[in-house]
Amino acid sequence: MVGGGVVRRRITVRGVVQGVGFRPFVHQLATRSGLTGLVGNDTAGVFIEVQGSREVVDALRAELIAHPPPLARIHSVHVADVPTKTETHFVIVASQLSTVGTSSVPTDVGTCDECLRELFDPTDRRFRYPFVNCTHCGPRYTIVRGLPYDRPATTMAGFPMCADCEREYHDPADRRFHAQPIACPACGPRVWLESGGARGGDDEDAIREAVKVLAGGGIVAMKGIGGFHLACDATNPDAILRLRERKGRKGKPFAVMVKGVEHARRIAEVSGDEAAVLTGPERPIVMLKRWADQGEVDDGIAPGLNSVGLMLPYSPLHHLLIDDRPLVMTSGNRSDEPIAGDSADARERLADLADAFLMHDRIIHTVCDDSVVRVFAGHEYPVRRSRGYAPLPLKLPRPGKCVLAVGGELKATLCVTVGDHAYLSQHIGDVESIDTLAALDRTAEHLLDLFRVSPEVVACDLHPGYLSADWAAGFAERRGVPLVRVQHHHAHVASLLTDANWQGGPVLVVCFDGTGYGTDGAIWGGEFFHAGTGTIERVAHLKYVPLPGGDTAIRKPYRTALAHLWAAGVPWAPELWPVNSAVASDAERRVLRQQLERNVNCVPTSSMGRLFDAVAALACVRHEVSYEGQAAMELEAHAAAAGSCEPFPFGVSDSLPIELDPMPTLSAVVAGLRRRLPVEVIASRFHATVAEMVRVVARVLNATAVGLTGGVFQNVTLLDLVSERLRTDGRTVLTHRQVPCNDGGLSLGQAVTAGGIQ
Ligand SMILES: [Zn+2]
Ligand SMILES: [Zn+2]
Incomplete structure (x- = not known):
């Protein structure tokens, strides 16, 4: 390859380009085109040097951008001219450790069709072998100990390849060329x-x-x-x-x-x-x-x-x-x-x-629960983002500080921002015990180690009692970096705006969930914000209801119902389910009434999750829950069975922030129950009421676009009702597509807020 018009170019590719067959793909492309040069992994991605006639080199560059391997996700391509060399082949070179930049860690991929065919082919040497995999499938993140992604840096390092596997691994024409977890019955796990x-x-x-x-x-x-x-x-x-x-x-x-x-x-x-x-x-x-x-x-x-x-x-x-x-x-x-x-x-x-x-006997280096998704309006709507997705990064609108964010208490994930990428960890769980806290600690160390970064800022929730916030404070102190406490719903809002890649002006964001510590010390959860880059203002919320005993009410919706009835001025009549002594003892109710009357140990709350609980208990759907959101999910099942119904009334204040008063709703629910309305109808009318609340606030504030976030929006029946009303009114609706609307998405919102990006 010498003569006129010969060029050599160094192409660096960033994104999800390791563990997805990128190097073999480039090798095949270059060899087929008669080009010479090299390709390799470094900690930042893939580097390629390619030499040949200008047109052919440019065609290769265009082809790898246009048709990369199916699992690759290219974030950037950088091309520079370098001096030509004397060489005869195109080769894959050993991985290089570079100190700058960060490559994405590949995710675990389900068994591909070709491997599946081999698995059930009696003539194949991997017939019924439980660890068959190739460049297009198999474990990745869960077996990676370090980067770059090569066999010695995975838990497959302990399985020396047999001669047959070795041959496949080194054959550029083979599907297992540089497939790091390659294995067979002769040499692999059992x-x-x-x-x-x-x-x-x-x-x-x-x-x-x-x-x-x-x-x-x-x-x-x-x-x-x-x-x-x-x-x-x-x-x-x-x-x-x-x-x-x-x-x-x-x-x-x-x-x-x-x-x-x-x-x-x-x-x-x-x-x-x-x-x-x-x-x-x-x-x-x-x-x-x-x-x-x-x-x-x-x-x-x-x-x-x-x-x-x-x-x-x-x-x-x-x-x-x-x-x-x-x-x-x-x-x-x-x-x-x-x-x-x-x-x-x-x-x-x-x-x-x-x-x-x-x-x-293959070691799992990083535990990773199954991911959970819904499909809403033709798009993935994540409920739990874990195996198969973690730790794929989200692209940020611009680079910011390197932040480690630890999420809230329930459904915790971690987020590390590096440049203009936000890496979300797998699902860690409810950080309420030493075990989950230890998992959080391990995950933080592993992610920071993989990406070779040291956070400049640590972010956590505003809640004074969260274990994760204590951990974050300790970590920040040890590292000598600032700790930023981000209000729970502010983090949800930032998470949504980042997820939806919203670059427009300030927008109305609705955040409905169960529990978040507010800036005024109340428990928030029925919130509306006017939010844009760097600004956030609470413009509407559910009217505060005093909740006796705070968190105990979360497990016992009948207590929340009694508090709501008291606030609405509806007498605790014995025919109402939460007043039934089979549900709550007379003594418990007496104590509860005293607490309410004297305002002792009562926390004011604007939580939408609690309002769902109150209605669920009144309608005798559920009085005590065994998992978070159970009462609301069962109420949704009843609502979905009824189809759409008319909303109940509710109050709207004139001044800012707007107060939405659910007391007329509660009174109407009670009246409906006395008229023996079926529970499906009560549930459906209540869903319509909540959707109508969103519509009214959007109208009063004349919002052109409305975002929907917070755990309550896992309820797709509600999501559907709200979206439909907003669209009918000509408003743009923003919903999550990459991270959960629940607390699994909090760490992202904390990170972009603390990093000054959102
Ligand atoms: Zn495969
Ligand atoms: Zn083998």
């Missing part, structure tokens, strides 16, 4: 079964035995990609009940794994968009509308709800285990503990929960 402390069969035997245990109604703890699952037969009510009892999980829904989309359709309604998400490489749990007759699964899966979370197999082991029988696949933990990822730890923690353990 599975085995453990039961009653003894080791049973290996590989085929182990899988056969596990299937037998499941078919017999037993519970199997299965080591997977991101941690342990507890699995049982989803059509067996006894097995489900046993799992609930052992796990200490009363009513919270279980996710179910089904063999394919057709199987999913036997249980729930699956649209084309939903099928695409179910079968996508991220393989999340997709929340779907369950058939009224429950389809094939037992009602114990998701009691009282009209939805069900389904997912398809995403590891070869799942494909080998699952047949026509749908399986409950819930995270391997007791309620409120983090998911187990380490084999020894799982043996100890899950000993009383599982009848057998299906183990393997």
Whole structure:
């Protein structure tokens, strides 16, 4: 390659370009075009030097931008001319450690079609091998110990490749060229079964035995990609009940794994968009509308709800285990503990929960729960962003300070901003115990270590009692960097504006959730803000109601209902459910009344979540909850069953901030109950009322665009009603697409606020 018109260019590519087959792709492209040069990974991404005639070099650059490998996401491409060299080939060079910039860590990818074909091909050397993977699929983030993403920096380092795997790994024409987790039965990880402390069969035997245990109604703890699952037969009510009892999980829904989309359709309604998400490489749990007759699964899966979370197999082991029988696949933990990822730890923690353990010897470096998404208006609407998505970055409108944000208390995630990228961690859990706090600590260290950054600012919630905020304060002090406390709903708003990539002027953002510590010390949660870059103003909220006992009310909606009745001036008449002595004892009610009358230990709240609880208790949908949001979710199921109805009345104040008074609503609910309106109608009319509140505030403030965020908007029935009203009035509606509207999205909002970006 010498002569006229020969150029050599150095092309640097940033984004998700490691672990997605980018180097083999460039190698094949260059070799096919007769170009020479090199390609390699560094900590910032992929670097390419390519030499040949100007036109061919430019064509290669254009081609890699236009048609990169399917899992790659290019954020930037930089091209520079460099001196030509004497060389004869195009080669893949060893990874380089550079000190500047940060590459994205690749995510875990569900088994691809080609690997699946090999898995069930008796003539293939990986026939029925539970760890088959290639450049297009397999574990990534969960096995990565460091960057750049190469085998020695993963937990596959302990498995030396056999000659056959080595050949594939080094053959540019092979699908496994530089596939870091490459493995086969001769050299890779194995599975085995453990039961009653003894080791049973290996590989085929182990899988056969596990299937037998499941078919017999037993519970199997299965080591997977991101941690342990507890699995049982989803059509067996006894097995489900046993799992609930052992796990200490009363009513919270279980996710179910089904063999394919057709199987999913036997249980729930699956649209084309939903099928695409179910079968996508991220393989999340997709929340779907369950058939009224429950389809094939037992009602114990998701009691009282009209939805069900389904997912398809995403590891070869799942494909080998699952047949026509749908399986409950819930995270391997007791309620409120983090998911187990380490084999020894799982043996100890899950000993009383599982009848057998299906183990393997590939180490899970980072535990990662399954992700949960809904599909709303044709787009993904995340509920839990974890395996398959974490730690993919979100692109920020501009670079800001390097911030570490720790989220709130429930559904915590971490966020690290580097330049104009925000990296969100996997789901960590409810940071209410030492175990989850330790998980938060580990995740922070791992992310900062991976990206080789040291935060300039640490961000946390304003709440004085959060463990995560204490941790953040300690961390900031040790590092000698400032701590920024971001108000809960301000963080939700910033999260939405970043997620929706809103670059326009100030916009009205509605933030409805359960609990957030307000700047005035009250518990907020029914909030409206006028927000733009660097500015936020509370322009409307639900009128304060005194809540006796604060957090106790969260678990006992009847207490919230009694407080709302008291505030509305509705007498505690014995025919009302929360006044029924089967629900609350006379003594408890007496104490409650005294607290309210004397205003002792009462916290004022504007929480929309609590208003949902109050209505749910009044309508006898639920008096005590066993998981966050249960009463509201069950109320939604009733509302969805009724279709659309007329709203109840509510009050609107004249002055700013606007106060929305739900007391007329409460009185109307009580009147409706006395007229024996069906609970479905009460629930539906209440949903319409909340939607109408949003419409009225948007009209009064003449908002052109309205954002919707906060955990209450996981309720898609409400989301639908609100969006429809706003659009009818000609307003633009902003909703989440990449991060959850619930507290899982808080860390992003804290980070962009503290970093001066939003
Ligand atoms: Zn594959
Ligand atoms: Zn091998």
